[in-house]
Amino acid sequence: xxxxxxxxxxxxxxxxxxxxxxxxxxxxxxxxxxxxxxxxxxxxxxxxxxxxxxxxxxxxxxxxxxxxxxxxxxxxxxxxxxxxxxxxxxxxxxxxxxxxxxxxxxxxxxxxxxxxxxxxxxxxxxxxxxxxxxxxxxxxxxxxxxxxxxxxxxxxxxxxxxxxxxxxxxxxxxxxxxxxxxxxxxxxxxxxxxxxxxxxxxxxxxxxxxxxxxxxxxxxxxxxxxxxxxxxxxxxxxxxxxxxxxxxxxxxxxxxxxxxxxxxxxxxxxxxxxxxxxxxxxxxxxxxxxxxxxxxxxxxxxxxxxxxxxxxxxxxxxxxxxxxxxxxxxxxxxxxxxxxxxxxxxxxxxxxxxxxxxxxxxxxxxxxxxxxxxxxxxxxxxxxxxxxxxxxxxxxxxxxxxxxxxxxxxxxxxxxxxxxxxxxxxxxxxxxxxxxxxxxxxxxxxxxxxxxxxxxxxxxxxxxxxxxxxxxxxxxxxxxxxxxxxxxxxxxxxxxxxxxxxxxxxxxxxxxxxxxxxxxxxxxxxxxxxxxxxxxxxxxxxxxxx
Amino acid sequence: xxxxxxxxxxxxxxxxxxxxxxxxxxxxxxxxxxxxxxxxxxxxxxxxxxxxxxxxxxxxxxxxxxxxxxxxxxxxxxxxxxxxxxxxxxxxxxxxxxxxxxxxxxxxxxxxxxxxxxxxxxxxxxxxxxxxxxxxxxxxxxxxxxxxxxxxxxxxxxxxxxxxxxxxxxxxxxxxxxxxxxxxxxxxxxxxxxxxxxxxxxxxxxxxxxxxxxxxxxxxxxxxxxxxxxxxxxxxxxxxxxxxxxxxxxxxxxxxxxxxxxxxxxxxxxxxxxxxxxxxxxxxxxxxxxxxxxxxxxxxxxxxxxxxxxxxxxxxxxxxxxxxxxxxxxxxxxxxxxxxxxxxxxxxxxxxxxxxxxxxxxxxxxxxxxxxxxxxxxxxxxxxxxxxxxxxxxxxxxxxxxxxxxxxxxxx
Numbered sequence: 001x002x003x004x005x006x007x008x009x010x011x012x013x014x015x016x017x018x019x020x021x022x023x024x025x026x027x028x029x030x031x032x033x034x035x036x037x038x039x040x041x042x043x044x045x046x047x048x049x050x051x052x053x054x055x056x057x058x059x060x061x062x063x064x065x066x067x068x069x070x071x072x073x074x075x076x077x078x079x080x081x082x083x084x085x086x087x088x089x090x091x092x093x094x095x096x097x098x099x100x101x102x103x104x105x106x107x108x109x110x111x112x113x114x115x116x117x118x119x120x121x122x123x124x125x126x127x128x129x130x131x132x133x134x135x136x137x138x139x140x141x142x143x144x145x146x147x148x149x150x151x152x153x154x155x156x157x158x159x160x161x162x163x164x165x166x167x168x169x170x171x172x173x174x175x176x177x178x179x180x181x182x183x184x185x186x187x188x189x190x191x192x193x194x195x196x197x198x199x200x201x202x203x204x205x206x207x208x209x210x211x212x213x214x215x216x217x218x219x220x221x222x223x224x225x226x227x228x229x230x231x232x233x234x235x236x237x238x239x240x241x242x243x244x245x246x247x248x249x250x251x252x253x254x255x256x257x258x259x260x261x262x263x264x265x266x267x268x269x270x271x272x273x274x275x276x277x278x279x280x281x282x283x284x285x286x287x288x289x290x291x292x293x294x295x296x297x298x299x300x301x302x303x304x305x306x307x308x309x310x311x312x313x314x315x316x317x318x319x320x321x322x323x324x325x326x327x328x329x330x331x332x333x334x335x336x337x338x339x340x341x342x343x344x345x346x347x348x349x350x351x352x353x354x355x356x357x358x359x360x361x362x363x364x365x366x367x368x369x370x371x372x373x374x375x376x377x378x379x380x381x382x383x384x385x386x387x388x389x390x391x392x393x394x395x396x397x398x399x400x401x402x403x404x405x406x407x408x409x410x411x412x413x414x415x416x417x418x419x420x421x422x423x424x425x426x427x428x429x430x431x432x433x434x435x436x437x438x439x440x441x442x443x444x445x446x447x448x449x450x451x452x453x454x455x456x457x458x459x460x461x462x463x464x465x466x467x468x469x470x471x472x473x474x475x476x477x478x479x480x481x482x483x484x485x486x487x488x489x490x491x492x493x494x495x496x497x498x499x500x501x502x503x504x505x506x507x508x509x510x511x512x513x514x515x516x517x518x519x520x521x522x523x524x525x526x527x528x529x530x531x532x533x534x535x536x537x538x539x540x541x542x543x544x545x546x
Numbered sequence: 547x548x549x550x551x552x553x554x555x556x557x558x559x560x561x562x563x564x565x566x567x568x569x570x571x572x573x574x575x576x577x578x579x580x581x582x583x584x585x586x587x588x589x590x591x592x593x594x595x596x597x598x599x600x601x602x603x604x605x606x607x608x609x610x611x612x613x614x615x616x617x618x619x620x621x622x623x624x625x626x627x628x629x630x631x632x633x634x635x636x637x638x639x640x641x642x643x644x645x646x647x648x649x650x651x652x653x654x655x656x657x658x659x660x661x662x663x664x665x666x667x668x669x670x671x672x673x674x675x676x677x678x679x680x681x682x683x684x685x686x687x688x689x690x691x692x693x694x695x696x697x698x699x700x701x702x703x704x705x706x707x708x709x710x711x712x713x714x715x716x717x718x719x720x721x722x723x724x725x726x727x728x729x730x731x732x733x734x735x736x737x738x739x740x741x742x743x744x745x746x747x748x749x750x751x752x753x754x755x756x757x758x759x760x761x762x763x764x765x766x767x768x769x770x771x772x773x774x775x776x777x778x779x780x781x782x783x784x785x786x787x788x789x790x791x792x793x794x795x796x797x798x799x800x801x802x803x804x805x806x807x808x809x810x811x812x813x814x815x816x817x818x819x820x821x822x823x824x825x826x827x828x829x830x831x832x833x834x835x836x837x838x839x840x841x842x843x844x845x846x847x848x849x850x851x852x853x854x855x856x857x858x859x860x861x862x863x864x865x866x867x868x869x870x871x872x873x874x875x876x877x878x879x880x881x882x883x884x885x886x887x888x889x890x891x892x893x894x895x896x897x898x899x900x901x902x903x904x905x906x907x908x909x910x911x912x913x914x915x916x917x918x919x920x921x922x923x924x925x926x927x928x929x930x931x932x933x934x935x936x937x938x939x940x941x942x943x944x945x946x947x948x949x950x951x952x953x954x955x956x957x958x
Contacts, residue, residue: 010795010798010814010815011791011794011795011815012815012816014629016816017629017630018629018630018632018633019633020630020633020816020819020825021630021633021634021825021826021827021828021829022633022827022828022829023816024816024820024825024827025724025725025827025829046563046613050834053636053830053834054829054830054831054834057632057633057634057636057830058633058634058829058830058831059633072559073557073558073559073560073562074559074560074562074563076557076560077557077559077560077561077562077563077564077613078562078563078564078613079613080609080613080658080659083658084557084660087557101639102636103632104640165566165567165572166567166572166842166852182865183864184864184865218761330763330764331763333761333763334760334761334763335761335762335763335808335810338761338763339763339808339809339810436566436569436570437569437570488573489572489573489574492572492573493572493573493574496566496567496570496571496572497563497566497567497572498566499563499566500562500563500564500566500567501563502563502564502567502614503563503564503610503613503614504610504614504838504841504842504845505838505842507606507609507610507834507837507838507841508834508835508838508839508842510831510834510838511830511831511832511833511834511835511836511838512831512835512863512867514830514831514834515725515829515831515832515835515863515867516867518829518831525725525863525864525865526864526865526866527866528866528867529866530866532866532867536839536842536852537572537574537846537852537853538574538853538871539729539839539842539843539855539859539871540869540871541861541867541869542869543866543867
């Protein structure tokens with residue numbers, strides 16, 4: 001056999017080769033979601049094009065830049081996707097042209113319409129997008145945009161980005177975000193405490209004593225634990241070991257050794273919790289079952305909730321667990337024993353997936369929704385121990401008690417958030433931006449913050465923290481500063497550079513927002529839920545829930 | 547020869563955004579900040595910066611520096627462009643595949659950002675000597691190789707003379723993996739350096755050879771068998787080139803056959819390539835964050851417009867945005883003698899008052915008599931590791947100790 005000639009056809013095509021380094025993160029399913037997405041970015045600022053660069057490169061389907069402005073000499077100085085020769089031309093058209101050079105398979109549109117008239121006359125324009133991103137949009141327009149998008153429950157999520165000089169923040173407006181593959185490190189249960197029949201039979205039929213020393217040292221620890229638990233129960237009136245009996249249980253396992261250096265038995269000791277921890281439906285997953293979208297299905301229900309509903313039904317029957325995961329970790333063993341064990345798990349997992357699919361078909365028929373493709377069922381079942389639902393809120397609906405709590409835990413982040421809010425409130429009130437370095441404008445902005453804080457019920461005394469409050473030291477930096485000092489530092493910094501879209505800050509935001517956009521579009525990994533505040537003077541970030 | 551562009555290439559309002567932070571200080575800016583023309587002149591005419599690596603981070607770093615007003619940028623990279631670079635290394639196009647990264651990146655940046663001079667070097671960092679590195683004010687590393695980082699770090703630490711400030715070249719280092727990354731600032735000889743944090747690296751998975759040879763269980767075991775054992779056995783002296791798709795195909799075929807024999811599932815071409823090349827997933831967005839973070843620090847160091855990172859920024863973007871900014875501490879091998887003495891005085895169980903230190907017959911620091919104290923005082927600021935090789939002993943003598951104490955020194 002010449003292996004090289006038989007496998008030539010297996011070499012990846014150019015699409016796979018181009019995207020190899022990212023397919024190893026979000027796989028073909030994530031890539032497909034990206035390639036079907038349509039992203040609207042409002043304004044052709046340096047930050048906006050930096051965000052788009054990081055979405056065009058991994059291959060989103062289509063993007064639109066909505067911007068009626070012409071390129072100024074200032075724009076040509078801080079934006080890598082404009083050139084000196086672009087000055088005077090349409091900013092949307094010029095930046096789309098430069099961005100499209102990055103990836104032939106992406107489509108881009110420059111829309112020079114006026115956003116205000118779109119919002120007034122044809123808001124349905126927004127509905128055609130998967131995601132809307134807005135950078136440094138004026139307060140009143142942003143309010144209108146966010147409320148239109150919030151008003152349509154099936155409309156796209158909105159990422160709001162604000163920045164000035166070294167300071168920035170962003171948040172995502174969505175009603176609810178469901179995640180099938182959250183890529184957390186949570187490990188599914190292998191059900192060693194309650195072995196499925198084929199596994200139990202294998203462990204009990206195996207004659208440990210008859211094995212020679214080599215084979216004995218190759219018994220996978222899964223099998224050792226199932227057997228040890230069985231033997232314990234026999235000797236203890238059918239009861240599993242309690243926590244305080246753990247020492248005795250471990251001693252029993254060690255007595256099963258034939259030789260001192262059998263590593264498989266040592267592995268069984270370190271993994272002993274898998275045998276006595278009762279397999280149940282994890283509380284985080286059980287909590288999802290009471291979500292109204294899961295309880296009340298109708299023909300508009302998404303596949304996620306239809307499957308979640310079926311999962312709830314699945315767990316109400318014997319053995320009252322999630323479907324078994326087919327994927328085993330590596331275990332000290334030899335090939336034959338390991339592959340046999342893997343076979344037992346695959347067979348059981350397939351049987352349970354078939355049962356889940358049967359339940360799902362009934363649910364689908366009853367709800368009147370479209371059948372779920374089997375590849376999606378596979379992904380759902382494989383990841384069912386780490387499903388997530390994020391509950392979002394409308395942009396700019398700050399809740400006062402949450403604000404006070406955030407001041408106690410993340411004073412630096414709240415300071416920056418208030419200073420950025422004051423900047424945009426200033427523009428809304430005065431129809432102009434503050435002047436760089438202006439003491440008068442600083443005083444006006446500071447007054448706005450004071451009013452906001454007193455409306456929220458904050459006063460100097462509330463600085464004293466309750467004992468239960470945890471200060472997030474990693475995010476706040478030097479603890480010697482009071483909240484007042486954080487606010488005045490941030491406000492001073494904003495007035496220093498109120499209209500500066502620094503190339504480095506823009507590039508950093510470009511990375512952060514694109515990461516979040518990819519998480520939203522692929523429904524993999526977990527996006528932020530709150531306001532992520534960035535301070536490039538202290539080189540810190542922190543997410544506040546307000 | 548000297549074609550460093552002058553302000554003539556600029557146009558009015560070009561630096562409208564940057565000038566807002568350069569024309570006046572902010573509340574946290576150091577008092578010595580020379581706001582206005584002085585700082586702009588240094589940044590745009592006087593500052594010379596070196597970028598190591600023109601790959602995922604390097605492309606981003608070069609573009610950021612050029613837009614930030616650095617006009618004399620040098621870049622070193624020994625690699626050529628591969629198609630798998632194009633999902634993130636945004637200065638390269640399909641037509642550039644096979645060309646040197648440094649050269650293509652430099653030309654692109656100079657074309658897009660008028661008046662910036664980017665000088666490429668297509669080769670190894672080890673080709674250059676101390677004189678070459680001495681010409682720069684700052685060095686930024688965007689590398690994926692630990693070895694290259696260690697070399698660069700050691701070179702800059704070796705060049706640093708605490709008495710001659712110009713010899714201290716701040717090193718800014720970035721690295722990414724998937725949605726995670728880190729950026730750090732190293733002030734050679736003064737702060738924690740790359741060697742101090744080697745223990746923070748993830749160890750590469752190594753499979754025991756007996757598993758590979760006798761008891762394979764995972765597809766990776768079959769792939770290792772093909773590359774580590776079968777390739778040399780069958781191909782003899784032919785060196786395995788992990789960039790050659792035909793070589794990967796051969797390994798894939800051999801690994802697949804072995805997997806089939808042992809009924810192991812999951813050997814694919816992509817996994818084969820990933821295992822033998824030790825591929826680390828990489829995306830544009832994470833590179834953008836880390837490169838921007840490095841360049842923000844470069845801008846802050848070059849202009850003193852804001853305090854720079856002291857000294858480590860770590861990012862995890864998989865669940866929300868989690869970052870941690872902290873001061874990574876120097877490892878004891880960079881203890882200076884004075885710090886070692888302080889440590890000794892704090893040790894209750896040693897109870898040494900006014901201890902004197904020596905290494906064999908060589909005095910390190912003597913408390914008395916005054917002439918010898920004065921003669922050895924300069925050693926207080928030297929690194930312990932410069933004086934005492936690892937595994938050797940420092941002798942401590944003290945009036946409060948009835949005997950002389952020897953301490954064995956190990957550097958971890």
